[in-house]
Amino acid sequence: MSLPSDTITPQLSQAVLAAMNAATEAEVMPRWRALEDHEIRTKSSEWDLVTDADEAAERLITAALRDLVDVPVVGEEATAKDATLLELVDGAGAVWVVDPVDGTRNFVAGTEAFGCMVALIDDGRTVASWITYPAVGREAHAARGVGAFLDGERLTTPAPTDPASLRGAIASKFHPGDADELHAAAESLGPSKPIRFCAAWDYLDVVTGVTDYVAFTRTLPWDHAPGALICQEAGLTAARPDGSEYLPGGDVRAGILTAHPSVWERIAGVLPVR
Incomplete structure (x- = not known):
C-alpha cells in the first residue's frame, strides 16, 4: 500500500461526500429534468451519452479530491478524451476514480436512477468508496476492513430469504x-x-x-x-x-x-x- 495507513479517516470520508454533494448540487440537480438539447452529446456510440452536467461535475469533483489526497484522478469523462488515463488504475500507487453522473441515460430521461461515484484505489485495489444518490438524498460508503455504511448506519446484507428462487x-x-x-x-x-x-x-x-x-x-x-x-x-x-x-x-x-x-x-x- 502506497498511501499512509492513516489516510482513510471519517473526516476524509465526510469531506469526499461533501465534495460530491457540492458538485451535484451546483451542476447536476439544476439540469435534472431541465436539460437543453445542446447540453446532451454522444461519445463512443449513440447509446453512450454525456451531458454538460457530467463534465462540469467531474471538473469540480476532480479539483476537490486533489485537494484532499493529491494523487491522479481518473474520471470517466476525462478518460473519454484521454484513454491512457485508464492505465493508472492498474499501476502502482494511488488514484481516485470518478463517475460524476452514473446512469447518464436515466438522468437524461428524467428518472431518479442515477448516482455519483468515487473510489480511492491503491496499488490496484479499491481501499475506499463513496456513492451518492442525488435525486433521493441517500449515500453509501465503505473502507476496506472497516465496513460499509448506508445513510450513516452500518450495513450488513443478510442471506437471501428464499435461496430456491433467487431474484x-x-x-x-x-x-x-x-x-x-x-x-x-x-x-x-x-x-x-x-x-x-x-x-x-x-x-x-x-x-x-x-x-x-x-x-x-x-x-x-x-x-x-x-x-x-x-x-x-x-x-x-x-x-x-x-x-x-x-x-x-x-x-x-x-x-x-x-x-x-x-x-x-x-x-x-x-x-x-x-
Whole structure:
C-alpha cells in the first residue's frame, strides 16, 4: 500500500461526500429534468451519452479530491478524451476514480436512477468508496476492513430469504455470448430482470436485498470499483465469475458477479458469463 495507513479517516470520508454533494448540487440537480438539447452529446456510440452536467461535475469533483489526497484522478469523462488515463488504475500507487453522473441515460430521461461515484484505489485495489444518490438524498460508503455504511448506519446484507428462487439483475448488452442463453440461465435460478443501466442503483439493490444478485459483463472501473467494495464490506462476494479477485484495473470484459456468499457459487455455476 502506497498511501499512509492513516489516510482513510471519517473526516476524509465526510469531506469526499461533501465534495460530491457540492458538485451535484451546483451542476447536476439544476439540469435534472431541465436539460437543453445542446447540453446532451454522444461519445463512443449513440447509446453512450454525456451531458454538460457530467463534465462540469467531474471538473469540480476532480479539483476537490486533489485537494484532499493529491494523487491522479481518473474520471470517466476525462478518460473519454484521454484513454491512457485508464492505465493508472492498474499501476502502482494511488488514484481516485470518478463517475460524476452514473446512469447518464436515466438522468437524461428524467428518472431518479442515477448516482455519483468515487473510489480511492491503491496499488490496484479499491481501499475506499463513496456513492451518492442525488435525486433521493441517500449515500453509501465503505473502507476496506472497516465496513460499509448506508445513510450513516452500518450495513450488513443478510442471506437471501428464499435461496430456491433467487431474484437477479442481468447485464446482457455487452455479453460476448448468446444473450438469450444468459437470460434463460438466470430464469432457471428465479425471477430476473435487466440491470437499471446505473451501477450505483444496481449495487444499492443487491446490498439492500431488493435483488439477490447482480451480474455485469463489462467492468469499467468507475462503474464497479465503488459499488463492489461497498458490497464486499457489507458481507457479499463481488468477484469475477470464475472466482478470481475483482481488481478495478483488470480486463473490463471479464465480468463481475455480486451475491451473498451462501449462494454465490451456485449462481456462478449457472450463469454463462465467463
